[in-house]
Amino acid sequence: MSPNSRSLPQVRGREPQLAQISANLRSVTSARRSKVLLLEAAPGAGKTRLLREAVGIAGRNGFTVVDGASAGPDAAPGAAPAPVGTRPHPPGAAEGGCHDPGASSAIETARAWLRDDAERVRAIVALDDLHLAGLPALTALCDLIVALSARPILWLLAFAPDGDAAPYEPVKSCLRELRGRLPVEPVRELGPLSGDALTRLVADCTGAVPGPALLALAESVNSTPRTVIELVRGLVEDGDICVVDGTSRLQPGSPGSAPAGAGVCTPALVPKRFSALVQKDLRSLSGPTMKALRLAAVLGSPFAPEDLSAMLGEAPVGLLTAVDEAVNRGLLVCGEHDLAFRGEPIWRVLLDSVPPPVCALLRRQAAEMLLSRPDGVERAALQLVHIAQPGDVAELRIIAEGSQRLLAADPSTAASLATRCMELLPPGQPERVRLAKTAVEAFTRVGDLDRAISLAKDTIDGAARLPAPWPAALAGDIAALRASMSTALLLLGNARMARRAAADALAAQKGGVQHSGAVITHLAASYLTGDSTAVERARKIRGAPDRHPPAVRVGAMTVHAFDQWCDGRVGDAVGSLRQAVALDHGSEEVQPFDPRWFLAFALTRTDEYEEAEAVVQSAAPTAAAGAGTLAAALPAVLRAPLHLAQGRLDEAEEAARVGVGMDGPYVPMLAPQAWLVLARVALRRGAFTQAGDYLKILDKDFPQRDASSPWRAPRLLLKAQSAEAQADSRAAMEVLAEIWAQAGALRELVLDDPAAAAWCVRCALAADMPDIAQLVVDTTEHLRTHNRRVPSVLAVALHARALAEGDADAVARAGRLHRNPWAQAAAAEDHAGLLLDHGDHERAIGELDRAMSAYGTLGGERDAARVRARLRRLGVRRRHWTHAKRPVSGWESLTKTERMVAELVAGGLTNQQAARRLFISPHTVGFHLRQIYRKLGIRSRTALIRFRA
Structure with a gap:
């Protein structure tokens, strides 16, 4: 928490309103006549804070300020009290704050000062909480505004909307008197904060940029800025927030710190402060709405309205009132075919409001209802996984089937279902192997390759301890699990281990129908490790199309295209890849050797940019392309070299960063290509140190064990180009x-x-x-x-x-x-x-x-x-030279040339050496160094080295 976290937060997300007020200040100045701005906002929306900012702007622009803004219920929590009384401030002195001694008295004080002031000076009159004023005071205010309409005064009048405890009719009557007699304009609505404005408000209260879980809590109560401030400051007071690496996070070990999705389709727990705040708001809901929301929380988010109707035992028409109330209160949002809670934290509070024994009964009721639906197995599995116990054979079978059905559409949930089901089965059960295969494929799809491989190995080792002889079905399941593991190993970039695992899977199926994934992985891994027989095997597969499934033939054609490319037959290789793509109609299994990947690379290298982009767009849908999956990361790693070839360095760098896993899952097998793009971008910009760092990472994490590696030659080319630039x-x-x-x-x-x-x-x-x-x-x-x-x-x-x-x-x-x-x-x-x-x-x-x-x-x-x-x-x-807006100090203040000089000098080069690399004179290098020292606040090369490190 920052030292100033109890001070008044900066105005966030109200830039349009402030711009509107500033424009009207200019309008009043130029027209020399009065204008009225009406600010209508619910308590907590920030109207008082906006008035404070407005009078500050007016004061700094030479306006005399007559303020009656409140420091009452609408002021930010923790704000320091302002001097009492409504009084004029001379120009430039309006920032002492505002106070409301009573709406009617504020009006009277403003009226007295303006009536006695004979000077026709520019003024802003800011009056808050006018809905609390009596009719006589409002009538007098209306008369005063009309009487002074020929003077350059901006009237900023704030009040709460109809529906509050205070009477609203006198305010409306007053406003009706003003309209038509002088310009009257409403200030833009003060809606809930969103996006960057909400993030910055939370950062103001915690002293650091908020992490995703904390921001989700803030979004869930984001009816008004005041509510957000109260929540975040309360969490700080309770010790539920810590700052780690410049990010404010929920305290490790606190209820809300568990990542969303840690359970199976269950939101993370939330801090007590947040829960209490939401429960207080929920108590004002009607009984039927609250009942519907609690049942909906058990069903999950999103949920189908027909499911809620069935659980309630009511006709769909009975949902209208409850759903309308929940949507109007911002608790539910409507999709095209379903409803969802506005945020997982709200969902969690409602779920926790259902006693655990009752929740278990409701989940079983929901599962029985859902099993009668066409897609009911998956949804029933999501209910039963929370209540199933060891020995519940029928329920475990439903969970296992549900995980298999969810594999393509939602691999993360499929993995959670499969692993939970494995936990409920006793050791030695053959069904564990089949579940492990589902989980391994699911982990592979979401990019958790290490976990996929570890689970496969542990399951295979456990099965090996089972007494012989094995049932034929178990042997087949183990072979299929080895095939899935080989795919994960190849995607991880370990071609040798992938080849061995695929060979073991094929050996176990010798004489029977061999697993397509094992055949493809073994063929690809063999080629990548320099096995000269791989090309011949691919030729035999292509020569006997009736004996092999399409996926195996696609794999053989891809290997054949690789061989054509390496032999220098570029056009033939591209043609073979096009044929492979035409034959590949997609597969439910993860493809470790998708021809689209390599066709995109080949087209980029032959300058066929338009077709390459079309292939990239078609690549992701061949697997589950949801957020957080390998398929979602594929377009970036394919586009990185395409952007580079087209000369779009910024886009190439951004895509390559995704391709190496800086922003989520990635495909390690293809990551070397992305690292090469990063290194080439850095080299073309003259950032030699950065390019060298990328190449070192490439050598460390992706060593070249085989002469046939597809990235060996371009890696050496980059090293040579770096050597030419530096020597x-x-x-x-x-x-x-x-x-x-x-x-x-x-x-x-x-x-x-x-x-x-x-x-x-x-x-x-x-x-x-x-x-x-x-x-x-x-x-x-x-x-x-x-x-x-x-x-x-x-x-x-x-x-x-x-x-x-x-x-x-x-x-x-x-x-x-x-x-x-x-x-x-x-x-x-x-x-x-x-x-x-x-x-x-x-x-x-x-x-x-x-x-x-x-x-x-x-x-x-x-x-x-x-x-x-x-x-x-x-x-x-x-x-x-070009002009760019930069800070006055710090690394970001350096120009591009200054950064290159700084990197070279920090790398140990003399001025003469740096000059040769940058094609400038040593004198110019010295000039840049002096600018660098000044901007970074340092005095020596040694300090520069430390700063850059």
Whole structure:
């Protein structure tokens, strides 16, 4: 809790109202006539706080303030009392606060001052709680406003709406007198806070940004800001809130700290303070509404109206009054076909209001009712899982069947049902293996791969201790469980263990029908670990389509496409993947080798961006795509390289961060691609330290154990490009030494990035290694020969050969053939270099300008700096600074160039070394360093290193 948490919170979420008041202050000033603003709001909505802010704005803008705002029930809890009395404040002195000694007396005091004041000064008159004033005082106020209508006065009149204890009719009568005699305008409604405004209000009360569970509690009572403030400050006083890593959270171990969903479709417990606040509000509900809500809480959220009607034993028409009241009170929200509680905390309070023995009876009644429905097994299972006991055979069977049916639509709930059912079965029961398979598949779908693998291993080990001989069904279930485990292992990126588990599953089913998942995983894992027989097995499967199910044939076609790609037959590989996608009509099981994934990557690398985007959009629906599943994370990891290829660095970085699991579940098997995107984005921005950090993570978490790894060549290419940027071309060539020795590896490197081949030729020539340049040219020519209908390959081959041969016209043609914007920019720069060699400076400068502009547009700051340096050497200077609104101090205050300088110097480079990498002078580096020291409040390189760390 911050030291100032008891002070008046800042106004949140009322920007439109304040803007409206400010506009009317300007209007009064320009028209020199009065205007009336009517502020109608329920107690606690913040009308008094808004009046305080309004008079403050007016005072700071030269208005004399006559205030009668209350510090009573509508003021924020903990606010300091203001001086008593309604009195004028001179301009600029309106922030001492307001107090309400009585609505009628406030009106009289304001009337006396304005009547005696002969000066025609600009003024704002703020009067609160006018619904509490008597009719004579209101009539006098109305007469005064009309009498002074020719003076520049903004009248800000606040009152509570009809329905409160105080009479409302005198206020309405007064307002009727004003309308038509001078401008009258209502202030925009003070509704409940939402989104960022609510988050900031909770942060004001706790001193830190709220965590999800705390914010959910605040949202559940968000009828007025005052209610939220009372709740959060109460939780702070009760010790239910702590601040961890800059986030205010519910205290570990407190009732509300359990994550939502810790049980099976049951909301987390809530703190006593919150429960008491909600129960107080619930007591004002009618008896029938309260009964309906408690039954609805047992049914769950969302719930079907027909289920509630059946539980109540009433016709649907009997629900109308109760549902209307609950919706109007903000307890329920209506969906298209169902109803739901507004928030899980509200649901929890109502559920807790049902005594446990009664709740158990109601759940059993609900389950019996639901079993007669078409989708009743799943919903009945969600009721019985809370009350089933060991030995309840019939109920456990329903729970097991429900978990299986929910596997595709709701894998998280399916896993909870299956694991709970396993807990209720005694050790040694064969049914545990079948339940474990369901749970393993469910955990795999939600991305909890480690738990899936651990559960599978424990279950298999437990089954191994059962006395022999095993029933045939049990042996088949264990084989199926091994197949599911092999899928999880492959998605985890452990191809060797996946291959072994799949082989064990296939061996157990030898002579019988083999599990499709085991066949696919074994085939894919074998290929990824360098098993040369995998391609032949894939060929045999493709050659006997009638003997294999579609899913196995799709897997074989995908492996075949991989082999075609590695052999340099790019067009054929893309064609095979398209055929595989056309054959794949989706599967209920998790697919560890989905052809859509690899088709999206292949299309991106061949610059077919539109088709790649279409494939990405179709990839997620092949599995459960709900929030928190692997399928939900797939589009990001597929789009990251696509955004990068199109030159959208910010979007590429954002997608790649999702792809490596920074924001939830991810697919570890594909994560290396996302790390490579992050490293490449950092390198293109000139953030060498950051790029190096990403590559270190890649090496640590995803070591290259096999020469056939699909990410090996692009990883080495990035390391070489980093070495070239930080050292020289010869260092880059040394990094790629193992690539030159393998034709397949060089083909993969060239195909990874349309600009890679020209970069290799450029570096080889700069390092005086013409044999390497020729090797790259020969490789691109081989690709061109086998891919005459793939425009991107033709452009790459033409660019590489033209650069090696010094053919300026051919390089220009290659630039026109490239679709990749990075390759286009590189071709313009290469063309300029060759034009300079031929003495054509004028055209070279034009090409350099085009390259610099392209790099700058793409966010390639280091590339743009390099081209700018070449232009300077030609006597041409181009302005490159841009204005951006930044803080005055701290890391965020640094410009992009200053950040690059800071990173290089913090990495131990001298000014001269940093200057060479950024293509600027050491003097300029020194200038930037002085700015960096000033903005960060430090004085030395050592302090900069510590700050950056």
